[in-house]
Amino acid sequence: MTALLTRPSQEGRVAPVRKRKRKWAGWAFAAPFTVLFLVFALLPVVASLVMSVTDMRATDLRTPLSVNFVGLDNYTRLFSDDLFVRSAINTLVFVGLGVPLTIVAAMAAANGLNSGLIRFRALFRVGFYLPVVTSIVAIAVIWRFLLDPEAGLVNNLLAQIGITGPNWLGDTSTSLGSIIVMAAWRNFGSLMVIFLAALQGIPTDLYEAARLDGAGRWQQFRRITLPLMRPALLFGAVITGIGYLQLFEEPLVMTQGGPLSSTLSVSYHIYNQFGFGNYGYAAAASYVLFVAIVALSVLQFRLLGNRDD
Amino acid sequence: MTRDRIARTSLYLVLVAGLLVVVGPFLWMLLSSFKTEAEIRSVPPTWWPSTWSPANYRDLFDRLDFPQYFANSAIVAVLVTAGNLLFCSLLGYALAKLDFPGRKALFLVVLGMLMVPGMVTFVPQFVLVSNMGLANSYAGLVLPFLAGPFGVFLMRQFLLAIPDDLIEAARVDGAGEWRIFWRVVLPLCKPALATLGILTFLSSWNNFLWPLVVATTDDKYTLPVALALYAIGQNRIYYGLLLAGAVVVVLPVLIVFLALQRHFMRGIATTGLK
Incomplete structure (x- = not known):
């Protein structure tokens, strides 16, 4: 506040010419990024919206301005496209189960590592974080071996306790579930680090006071940890939700969307439409996804944020 | 007890x-x-x-052109990282410490970009890069990733915490704005630059979809693309080759990660993004 109040008098001492020069100096620093950002980010965002109301196809690649305006046709077609509806349902199931699973795994790991007196904490932290920094292609190589119906580790472990494991990725009843578990396995590490930072921000005397009042571990967790973690949990839910709504790489490398479109996601459907050359249609689908992401974020802020207000 | x-x-x-x-x-x-x-x-x-x-x-070298893929991955990752360090710290500084017309609007637009799904920009970016004649080139692989909103956010947050007095003192001493940036601001930003550098390098090294679409010939494939195409497209898959390839993709990342994990953890904890 004081900085705000003293600034005018400081600036008053600077000569007028210098001041005007300095007023625009900011843009000299901002310009390089802004130019790249305009061309490679903002222009595509606008172009996508424009494309979504045209019949642009791959054959119009060299002459993007010669396409026809088709209004909202692409959007209405989307919702009568069985594959799109299927991909939307798959994606919602993935988000609905995957986000809670990832958050629970991250919370468990963070609380386990934060509960004092743990040796090798750095080792655990690095281990849990390892999948986050690993290329999805390498992860796919590993997981396809793990889940192989005959030679895979998972089914051979199950066989030792007398269970015949299913063909995880090849059966429509287990394929999406396998992708969900794999995504949680891959991503919980980054949430764990965020939650660990939040946990370390909670004053320890709160727990001490609760212990003196006779509160058990579970009560301490419910009455102190959870409420104080709410901002971090909300943040984790929002960024994981945004990421998971864009599910794409996992099914691409694991199942190619199959079997029978059981792991086809919205992003994957868009990618396929792009591959078929249906650019306008793909752009419309991508905007539907965009709207869903904004809607989910707003919803999560409503549900999890500021409940006391 | x-x-x-x-x-x-x-x-x-x-x-x-x-x-x-x-x-x-x-x-x-x-x-x-x-x-x-x-x-x-x-x-x-x-x-x-x-x-x-x-x-x-040995098969990685005999059956595949592995040194080429490795070099491509490294070239692209180094260029993307260098670009982000430069452009994001420039804009981050301007947003945090300089007052200029349109500053707030620019920050909001850049920040808003974090919510835009990759698929929205994917098709137009491909059309754009193709029409610029940059398909299957290093420029086409690098350019769309040079100015990431995440880096701006990280640098701005870090710079906000640096006291204005240091910059003001340099100004009083008659240093120009560029000189202040290079001599005073950047040295102070080392921890943030380290975090941004590692995170950017990693995401570029692991980047998959864009190089899969833009790199169309063997000599421009990055490691993940080569590995994936080998795994998906062949009639007879050599699993041993695939596993060795996966180890080679993971190993550099693992070394960088183990050596610098403190920067990782701090970067994620302060910005919440990977």
Whole structure:
């Protein structure tokens, strides 16, 4: 506040010419990024919206301005496209189960590592974080071996306790579930680090006071940890939700969307439409996804944020 | 006392089990990359190789042009990282410390970009890069990733915490704006630059979709693309080769990560993004 109040008098001492020069100096620093950002980010965002109301196809690649305006046709077609509806349902199931699973795994790991007196904490932290920094292609190589119906580790472990494991990725009843578990396995590490930072921000005397009042571990967790973690949990839910709504790489490398479109996601459907050359249609689908992401974020802020207000 | 001990032991058991589930598959990948093709396909699977053989790694060079893919991945990652460090710190500084017309609007637009799904920009970016004649070129692989909103956010947040007095003092001493940026601001930003550099390098190294679409010939493939195309497109897949390839993709990342993990953790904890 004081900085705000003293600034005018400081600036008053600077000569007028210098001041005007300095007023625009900011843009000299901002310009390089802004130019790249305009061309490679903002222009595509606008172009996508424009494309979504045209019949642009791959054959119009060299002459993007010669396409026809088709209004909202692409959007209405989307919702009568069985594959799109299927991909939307798959994606919602993935988000609905995957986000809670990832958050629970991250919370468990963070609380386990934060509960004092743990040796090798750095080792655990690095281990849990390892999948986050690993290329999805390498992860796919590993997981396809793990889940192989005959030679895979998972089914051979199950066989030792007398269970015949299913063909995880090849059966429509287990394929999406396998992708969900794999995504949680891959991503919980980054949430764990965020939650660990939040946990370390909670004053320890709160727990001490609760212990003196006779509160058990579970009560301490419910009455102190959870409420104080709410901002971090909300943040984790929002960024994981945004990421998971864009599910794409996992099914691409694991199942190619199959079997029978059981792991086809919205992003994957868009990618396929792009591959078929249906650019306008793909752009419309991508905007539907965009709207869903904004809607989910707003919803999560409503549900999890500021409940006391 | 004993209850505490039981609690601690069970906590350890749970954590170790978790670690096995997460790290076990990586160990298995590393061990299996030294097995023969027959042993990899054997039922039930083995953990320890019955004979250690470097044949799979030799095949990376004999059957595939692996040094080329490795070099492509490294070139693209280094260029993307250098670009982000420069452009994001420039804009981050301007947003945090300089007052200029349109500053707030610019920040909001850049920040808003974090919510835009990749698929929205994907198709127009491809059209744009193709029409610029940059398909299947390093420029086409690098340019769309040079100015990431994440880096701006990170640098701005870091710079906001640096006191204005340092910059003001340099100004009073008559230093120009550029000189202040290079001599005063950037040296102070080292921790943030380290975090941004590592995170950017990693995401570029692991980037998959864009190079898969833009790189169309062997000589421009990055490692993940080459590995994926080899895994998906072939009639007869050599699993040993695939596992050795996966080890080579993961290893540089693992080394960088282990050496600099403190920067990672701090970067993620302060910005919440990977």
